[in-house]
Amino acid sequence: MCHTGSYLCGMGLGLVAGAIVGAAMLSRPEARKTTVGKAMQRVGNAVDSAVESVSDMM
Numbered sequence: 001m002c003h004t005g006s007y008l009c010g011m012g013l014g015l016v017a018g019a020i021v022g023a024a025m026l027s028r029p030e031a032r033k034t035t036v037g038k039a040m041q042r043v044g045n046a047v048d049s050a051v052e053s054v055s056d057m058m
Contacts, residue, residue, distance in 0.1 A: 009050070
C-alpha cells in the first residue's frame with residue numbers, strides 16, 4: 001500500500017511537470033517566464049499542502 005501511494009504521488013508530479021513544460025513551450029516567448037513562474041508557484045503550493053496533509057496523518 002505504501003508503494004502504491006508513492007507511485008501515484010510520483011505519477012502526479014510527473015504529469016504536473018509535463019503540463020508545465022507543455023504550457024511553457026506553447027506560450028509566447030514574452031509570456032513564457034510569467035507562465036512558468038505561476039506554474040512553479042502552483043506546483044510548490046500543491047507539494048506544500050500534500051506534505052502537510054501527509055505529516056498530519058502521521
